Every structure is written in C-alpha cells, then in structure tokens.
Amino acid sequence: MDWYPLYNxxxxxxxxxxxxxxxxILAAYYVAKTPxxxxxxxxxxxxxxxxxxxxxxxxxxxxxxxxxxIIGAWALEHFGLRLTMTWxxxxxxxxxxxxxxxxxxxxxxxxSFDETLAQxxxxxxxxxxxxxxxxxxPCCKQxxxxxxxxxxxxxxxxxxxTSMVAGYTPGRTAxxxxxVYQLWRTDNDALAFRWVLVNLAISAVVLLAVNMLERRExxxxxxxxx
Amino acid sequence: xxxxxxxxxxxxSFSLQVQFQAETEVLALLGASGCGKSMTLKCIAxxxxxxxxxxxxxxxxxxxxxxxxxxxxQKRRVGYLFQQYALFPNMTAEQxxxxxxxxxxxxxxxxxxxxxxxxxxxxxxxxxxPHQLSGGQQQRVALARILASEPAVILLDEPFSALDSYxxxxxxxxxxxxxxxxxxxxxxxxxxxxxxxxxxxxxCLLENGRSAPVREMAQLMADPGTVSxxxxxxxxxxxPVLPGPESGTVEVPCWGLRLRCAAPWRQGVTAxxxxxxxxxxxxxGENLVPCRVERVVEDVFTVIVLLRPEGSRPDAPLLRMELPxxxxxxxxxxxVSLPPEQILLLEP
Numbered sequence: 001m002d003w004y005p006l007y008n009x010x011x012x013x014x015x016x017x018x019x020x021x022x023x024x025i026l027a028a029y030y031v032a033k034t035p036x037x038x039x040x041x042x043x044x045x046x047x048x049x050x051x052x053x054x055x056x057x058x059x060x061x062x063x064x065x066x067x068x069x070i071i072g073a074w075a076l077e078h079f080g081l082r083l084t085m086t087w088x089x090x091x092x093x094x095x096x097x098x099x100x101x102x103x104x105x106x107x108x109x110x111x112s113f114d115e116t117l118a119q120x121x122x123x124x125x126x127x128x129x130x131x132x133x134x135x136x137x138p139c140c141k142q143x144x145x146x147x148x149x150x151x152x153x154x155x156x157x158x159x160x161x162t163s164m165v166a167g168y169t170p171g172r173t174a175x176x177x178x179x180v181y182q183l184w185r186t187d188n189d190a191l192a193f194r195w196v197l198v199n200l201a202i203s204a205v206v207l208l209a210v211n212m213l214e215r216r217e218x219x220x221x222x223x224x225x226x
Numbered sequence: 227x228x229x230x231x232x233x234x235x236x237x238x239s240f241s242l243q244v245q246f247q248a249e250t251e252v253l254a255l256l257g258a259s260g261c262g263k264s265m266t267l268k269c270i271a272x273x274x275x276x277x278x279x280x281x282x283x284x285x286x287x288x289x290x291x292x293x294x295x296x297x298x299x300q301k302r303r304v305g306y307l308f309q310q311y312a313l314f315p316n317m318t319a320e321q322x323x324x325x326x327x328x329x330x331x332x333x334x335x336x337x338x339x340x341x342x343x344x345x346x347x348x349x350x351x352x353x354x355x356p357h358q359l360s361g362g363q364q365q366r367v368a369l370a371r372i373l374a375s376e377p378a379v380i381l382l383d384e385p386f387s388a389l390d391s392y393x394x395x396x397x398x399x400x401x402x403x404x405x406x407x408x409x410x411x412x413x414x415x416x417x418x419x420x421x422x423x424x425x426x427x428x429x430c431l432l433e434n435g436r437s438a439p440v441r442e443m444a445q446l447m448a449d450p451g452t453v454s455x456x457x458x459x460x461x462x463x464x465x466p467v468l469p470g471p472e473s474g475t476v477e478v479p480c481w482g483l484r485l486r487c488a489a490p491w492r493q494g495v496t497a498x499x500x501x502x503x504x505x506x507x508x509x510x511g512e513n514l515v516p517c518r519v520e521r522v523v524e525d526v527f528t529v530i531v532l533l534r535p536e537g538s539r540p541d542a543p544l545l546r547m548e549l550p551x552x553x554x555x556x557x558x559x560x561x562v563s564l565p566p567e568q569i570l571l572l573e574p
Contacts, residue, residue, distance in 0.1 A: 116312040
C-alpha cells in the first residue's frame with residue numbers, strides 16, 4: 001500500500017489549518033469589533049464557503065487561479081508558477097473551505113468573552129496587545145482549540161474543491177479522499193476499503209479530541225464563580 | 227489631591243449629567259440602580275467616552291471635550307474595582323496582582339506583590355485561581371491588583387454587591403481601613419445609605435442621571451430637602467402638605483391632619499416625610515395621631531406596623547412605623563406621635 005495519499009492529506013490539512021488558525025482568529029477578532037452593518041456583510045462573506053457546494057468553491061478558485069485567469073496568469077508570468085494541479089494547490093481549496101469553521105468558532109468564543117476583563121486590564125495600564133495574548137486568547141482557548149481541530153478534520157476530508165483545483169495524480173496530488181474515489185471508480189474495492197478504514201480512524205480520533213475539549217470547557221466552566 | 231468631574235453623555239433615552247468634586251476623601255455616589263453611577267465611573271476610568279465635559283485628576287486633564295483631550299485608560303491612573311471584580315480567570319491570584327504592576331521591573335514587581343499580599347492577608351491565596359477563592363478574597367485580590375498599579379484615585383463600584391451579607395460587615399471595616407491607608411481620593415458607589423453613612427463623610431446624590439451638589443452625609447440624613455434625597459436617605463413615609471394656618475404648622479390633607487413642625491415653612495415645599503423609626507406609640511404629647519392598624523410585618527429584630535390615620539382619605543398612603551419587638555403589643559388601634567422635629571419638609 002502506497003502511503004503517499006495519507007502523507008499528502010496530512011500535510012495539506014496541517015498547512016491549511018495553520019494558515020486558518022491565524023486568518024480565522026484575525027477575522028473573528030476584527031469582525032467582533034466592527035459596527036453592525038459591516039459585521040453583517042463580512043459575516044456573510046466569511047461564512048459563504050461553509051454553505052456553498054465545494055465544487056462551486058473549486059470552480060471559483062479555478063476562475064481565479066487557472067493559468068489563463070487573473071491571479072494564475074500573473075503568477076505564471078512573474079514567477080513561472082502554475083497554481084493549479086500541484087500538491088499545494090489543494091491548500092488553496094482546503095483553506096477556503098475550512099476558513100468559516102475557524103472563523104465562526106473563534107468569533108463565538110470572542111463574543112462570549114467578558115469585556116470587563118479587558119476594561120479592567122486597560123485601567124491597570126495594560127496594552128491591547130498584552131490583553132489579547134494574556135487575557136483574551138487564554139480565556140477563549142477552548143473554543144479556539146475546538147475550532148482548530150474541527151477545521152483540521154474538515155481539511156482532511158476535503159474532496160470537491162481539491163479534486164477540481166489539484167486534480168488526481170497518483171504520487172503527486174493524490175489525497176485520501178481523491179484516492180478513495182479513484183480506487184472505487186477503477187473497481188479496486190479492497191484497497192478503497194482500506195483507505196476508508198484509515199479515514200474513519202483519523203476522523204474518529206479527531207472528533208474524540210473535539211469532544212474532550214468541549215467537555216473540559218463545560219467542566220472547567222467559563223466563569224464558575226459568577 | 228482632588229478629582230473634578232463634569233460629564234454629559236446621552237445613551238438612547240437616558241442622559242447623564244454629572245458634576246462633582248472630590249477632595250482627598252472617600253466620596254460617596256449614592257443612587258438607585260440604573261441612575262448612572264457605573265456609567266459615571268466608566269467615564270472617569272476612560273472605558274466610556276462622555277459627549278461633553280471635563281475630568282481633571284490632581285491637575286492632570288484626563289478628558290476635555292473642548293480641548294479634545296482624551297487620555298486612554300492606560301494613562302489615567304484610575305483604579306477601578308468592578309462590581310464582579312473582573313479578576314483574570316486564567317491567572318492565579320499572584321499573577322493577577324502582578325498584572326497590575328506592569329510598569330515595574332520584574333524584581334520590584336515580585337516584591338510589590340509580596341507586600342500587598344501581606345497587607346491584604348492574601349499569602350495563602352496567592353497560588354489559587356479566582357474561582358477557588360472566597361468572595362472576600364476575590365475582592366481583596368482585585369484591590370491588591372489595583373493598588374499594585376499605584377492609582378491616583380480608586381473607584382469602587384458597589385463593592386459589596388457580589389458578597390453574602392454575613393461577609394459584608396468584616397470586609398467593610400477592612401475596606402474602610404484600606405482606603406484610609408491609601409490616603410488618596412476614592413469614590414464609593416452604592417445604593418445603600420447605611421453603607422455610605424458608615425464609610426463616607428460626604429455624598430453626591432445621583433437620580434436619573436442627574437447629580438445633586440455634594441453634601442455632608444449627616445446633613446443629608448437630617449435635612450434631605452427633596453423627596454428623592456429623602457428616599458435615598460432611607461425615609462419611607464411621604465405625604466403631600468400645605469402650609470398650616472399658623473407658622474410652625476402644616477396641613478396633611480390626605481391624612482386629615484394638622485401637624486406641628488419644627489422646621490420653618492419654605493417656598494417650593496410640596497411634601498412631608500417622616501422616618502419610620504421616629505414614629506412611636508404614645509398616650510399624650512404633640513402631633514398625636516389616632517390610627518387603625520392595617521398590617522403588622524415582623525422583621526428579625528423589629529416590627530413594621532402599617533397604620534391608617536383616622537380621617538384618612540381612602541387613597542391616602544399608609545403610615546409605616548418601625549419599632550423594636552419588645553415595644554410592640556398586638557392591638558387594632560393606637561395613637562402614635564409624629565415628633566415635630568422629625569418632620570422633613572421636602573421639595574419635589
């Protein structure tokens with residue numbers, strides 16, 4: 001059994017989760033602070049990939065990144081880079097698809113944050129940067145971690161947009177999900193089943209992690225002394 | 227050392243208009259809930275921005291709408307004790323206190339935390355998280371954290387609202403001592419006139435977002451002047467009055483009474499007030515009022531008797547008398563005296 005799809009899936013999921021960790025938190029932090037109207041618009045925009053079919057996301061990405069499209073042509077001309085059909089093209093796809101998961105969980109965590117803690121810190125002379133890293137993030141830690149794990153799980157399972165943007169080349173762009181489809185299509189049922197088991201195992205572990213995080217959050221209680 | 231505050235702020239249909247000066251003292255801001263006490267503190271601390279006004283602390287301008295000066299909260303040196311203390315839940319008590327001493331260098335910071343912990347009897351609590359601390363300890367950690375930041379003024383927002391009443395008494399004494407040793411200006415926000423009376427000499431009344439001139443607490447109790455001030459000072463009996471035919475008397479039409487009154491009549495008076503604990507059953511004397519007993523409510527150490535003066539109009543308010551249990555015998559009717567020197571003449 002060639003383990004390349006597992007390795008490829010894991011690195012794509014890890015890189016896009018790392019990206020989304022910062023992007024999602026940043027977006028959530030600033031959207032939570034914007035006035036209501038802007039908030040509504042941004043919220044729709046940032047959540048859209050969650051409800052769009054992944055194929056639609058893939059199509060839109062191809063319209064942007066394809067070698068004859070705006071960004072794709074520009075990258076090809078200036079850096080000689082083809083943005084589609086490489087292993088890292090899948091990162092674009094998974095990043096867009098999992099962004100809303102991170103953004104929404106982080107925003108939920110930030111919105112339930114007790115703002116008087118930040119106010120208290122300010123009257124004590126502490127900067128907003130200090131408050132963000134020392135108070136806000138630690139207090140929202142559980143929610144953000146849960147969001148990260150969830151985003152990672154979803155990234156591992158991404159199929160639709162990935163298959164359109166990165167395609168399926170064995171040993172190059174193949175991921176678990178595209179491999180399962182390809183094996184099934186070519187009647188290699190036994191191998192397909194093995195990959196399904198691998199996928200089930202990973203997903204189960206990840207969901208277990210999410211559940212444990214959530215349970216800890218409940219047990220620890222956000223502010224049990226209130 | 228002084229704090230001068232003059233702020234205006236609109237918030238929907240509510241408008242805040244507050245003006246007062248605090249010297250080196252513990253000045254009380256007394257008002258019912260929702261009257262703008264917390265909002266006033268937040269304006270001083272820089273958490274809320276007033277629409278107009280000027281806030282000066284020890285000669286430093288914290289806020290001036292005309293000169294467009296708005297100091298950020300970090301630069302104001304205003305210590306704010308939040309109602310729920312706002313301790314950082316992710317830090318131990320020690321780290322919480324150290325968080326207040328951010329301007330000090332590391333070694334000095336540690337020393338400061340040790341000093342404050344000793345001063346506030348927190349040595350055993352230092353390694354604990356806020357939710358493992360008792361209410362009183364939480365308050366002391368919050369105070370230590372404020373003192374660590376070396377504030378020029380301390381704002382206390384209903385300091386005992388989050389505590390069980392059996393804890394309050396001891397903590398109140400400690401807080402009072404602490405503020406004395408702090409030696410600067412402090413504002414004590416409360417809705418409890420007893421708490422204010424025990425801890426502050428002067429008081430600024432707040433009602434519906436408007437402040438009254440600062441006055442002595444004792445003077446407020448003796449002569450509140452207005453109905454709302456009397457109510458805040460704990461007076462519970464009010465009735466509309468008219469001047470009586472002779473000087474030193476007033477008419478109370480709803481109770482059908484003519485009463486002698488030690489305070490001279492003045493323009494603008496529309497109501498009288500009398501404190502429930504100054505009314506006493508009496509066989510003879512001045513301002514004797516025959517009443518029917520409408521209801522008796524037993525409190526822990528006192529009895530509250532609701533009385534309807536004979537000759538009352540049907541819609542007239544009942545007279546509330548509070549007296550120690552041993553002075554009360556069950557009866558359906560009795561005469562009470564309303565001491566002339568206890569009758570408060572009040573403007574609306």
